[in-house]
Amino acid sequence: MYQELDQAWKQLTSPGQMFEVTTVDVRGIPLRAYANAPPSLREFWLSTAGHGDNEYLVYRDERCTYRQAHAFTASIANWLSVNGVQPGDRVAIAMRNYPEWMLAYWAITSMGAVVVGMNAWWVAREMHFGLEDATPKVLIADAERLQRFTDIRDDFPGLKVVGVRIDHDLPAWATDWYELINAPAEMPEASVDPDDDACIFYTSGTTGKPKGAQLTHRGCVTNLLNVAFVNSVQPAALALARGESPGGQSAPAAPxxxxxTPLFHVTANNCVAHAVTLTGGKMVHMYKWDPAEALRLIEAEKITAFTAVPMMAREIMMHPDFATRDTSSLQSIGGGGAAMQPDLVAKVGENMRGARPNTGYGMTETCGIIAAVSAEFFVDRPTSVGRALPTLEARCVDPSGEPLPTGDIGELVVRGAPVIKGYLNRPDATAETIVDGWLHTGDIAYMDEDGFIYLVDRAKDMVLRGGENVYCAEVENALFHHPAVAECVAFAVPDERLGEEVGAAVYLAPGEHVDAAGLREHCKEHIAPFKVPRYLWFVDQPLPRNANGKFVKRDLREQLRVEDAS
Structure with a gap:
């Protein structure tokens, strides 16, 4: 079937085909791109008006069609324009996965402004950093985020604020969301360049401060077509392997x-929401993750695609309701944001009636996916994340940046149209991460003779907790803020549910005292709850160091036992 995969890949990307690949010059670097990609998210969104009365956004008993969504986004964009937002200006969104997130997103990007996706987990201090770094003209926030902003509002006197789903009296300094959607439905004219910023998504920083990744319109629409390509090439290859014509398959129903997963990340926003919107499909939102509610919605809404972090797929299949709920509508189940364990790949194949396993490997810095694999290809190679997609060159390099032979392990670097412009206000971090157009992923990998990528380790000091990046420096900085902490290191602890959890070893200053509960409460004042160490070890000796004076985390991890943690 790999010969058929090569054949389908070549056919779909050849001249005159939908996924024809060309080369474009972006900031002086020749990059792979799709010849037929729309020039911006504005053109893409406006093109979906033809989906008309198809259901688009569903939340509890609320339902919104494409026709209604286009009217709402035109109204929102009109209000923003009247209130001083111009192309290139930034508008921050801070909320749960409400339908308003997507409506605001399409309105902002379609008028040529820039979405600042704020992590809904952020505490007020982190929110302050994001607003100060991105300098948006408007903040659109739900009730919880609005309350956090209230604590720091005095530092942002000129920021216009819009309140969404406010269940109490709206502050006098905020505007109600209903004013936006009731504005005249007239989308402002805008000329959007493919390399203009579309959104700023924040990634955790190795120095303890988040970095605002600048996702361009070109990057986002390229990722959209990469997802569409994945959904086309592997079924076409399997059809060829069965002796069928790939073009003879009936068109699938809208998903x-x-x-x-959160819409302020590329997995849900760029890979799922964009792809569903392209095909006129329906997005069903949840207030928060709950496997029982997920199973109910899969049955009630005839969900065809479930893409999330792997632990969510595992929790669905392990839930007591799984046996009694109808999940036959599911055609694919899998995810990204964390490695999908080989046993889970097998369990999907064994337990799901019609769904096939899939996974995508990507980064915020590539506007979404780098590689993907599904169905029989994933079952056959469950430890792989698939091939790099047509618009991305990929190779493994040694510490000096030299390419390595096939099968040799090194850092994975990629280059192509989906790679971000850089990090907002961080030319140093941009220059370190993107060299001659090549993005250094920080992941250690090797590639086989068929071009399939296998991840081995991470070069970056990071915990990947349920799809959320937690850089150890962030955690350590929060711990060091406590006066009793003399030394500390944070590191990843394997976790069956989340993939990894945050652990930390702490050495207290002589004569000082703080217990685990007190230290966790302290951390919550400085970092989001998911970054607070679940495992804490209080050691009675200074932490081990190497010859350069750096803490030796690997040795610590091997010495410390989970059962001894507080």
């Missing part, structure tokens, strides 16, 4: 996707 129905359950949005289970």
């Amino acid at each position: 129905s996707a359950l949005i289970a």
Whole structure:
């Protein structure tokens, strides 16, 4: 079937085909791109008006069609324009996965402004950093985020604020969301360049401060077509392997996707929401993750695609309701944001009636996916994340940046149209991460003779907790803020549910005292709850160091036992 995969890949990307690949010059670097990609998210969104009365956004008993969504986005964009937002200006969104997130997103990007996706987990201090770094003209926030902003509002006197789903009296300094959607439905004219910023998504920083990745319109629409390519090439290859014509397959029905991960990340926003919107499908939102509710929605809404972090797929299949709920509508189940364990790949194949396993490997810095694999290809190679997609060159390099032979392990670097412009206000970090157009992923990998990528380790000091990046420096900085802490290191602890959890070893200053509960409460004042160490070890000796004076985390991890943690 790999010969058929090569054949389908070549056919779909050849001249005159939908996924024809060309080369474009971006900031002086020749990059792979799709010849037929729309020039911007504005053109893409406006093109979906033809989906008309198809259901688009579903939340509890609320339902919104494409026709209604286009009217709402035109109204929102009009209000923003009247209130001083111009192309290139930034508008921050801070909320749960409400339908308003997507409506605001399409309105902002379609008028040529820039979405600042704020992590809904952020505490007020982190929110302050994001607003100060991105300098948006408007903040659109739900009730919880609005309350956090209230604590720091005095530092942002000129920021216009819009309140979404406010269940109490709206502050006098905020505007109600209903004013936006009731504005005249007239989308402002805008000329959007493919290399203009579309959105700023924040990634955790190795120095303890988040970095605002600048996702361009070119990058986002290229990722959209990469997802569409994945959904086309592997079924076409399997059809060829069965002796069928790939073009003879009936067109699949518009998908129905359950949005289970945050829309301020590329997995849910760029890979799921964009792809569903392209095909006129339906997005079903959840207030928060709950496997029982997910199973109910899969049955009730006839969900066809479930893409989330692997632990969510595992929890669905392990839940007591799994045996009694109808999940036959599911055609694919899998995810990204964390490695999908080989046993889970097998369990999907064994337990799901019609769904096939899939996984995508990507980064915020590539506007979404780098590689993907599904169905029989994934079952056959469950430890792989698939091939790099047509618009991305990929190779493994040694510490000096030299390419390595096939099969040799090194850092994975990629280059192509989906790679971000850089990090907002961080030319140093941009220059370190993107060299001659090549993005250094920080992941250690090797590639086989068929071009399939296998991840081995991470070069970056990071915990990947349920799809959320937690850089150890962030955790350590928060711990060091406590006066009793003399030394500390944070590191990843394997976790069956989340993939990894945050652990930390702490050495207290002589004569000082703080217990685990007190230290965790302290951390919550400085970092989001998911970054707070679940495992804490209080050691009675200074932490081990190497000859350069750096803490030796690997040795610590091997010495410390989970059962001894507080």
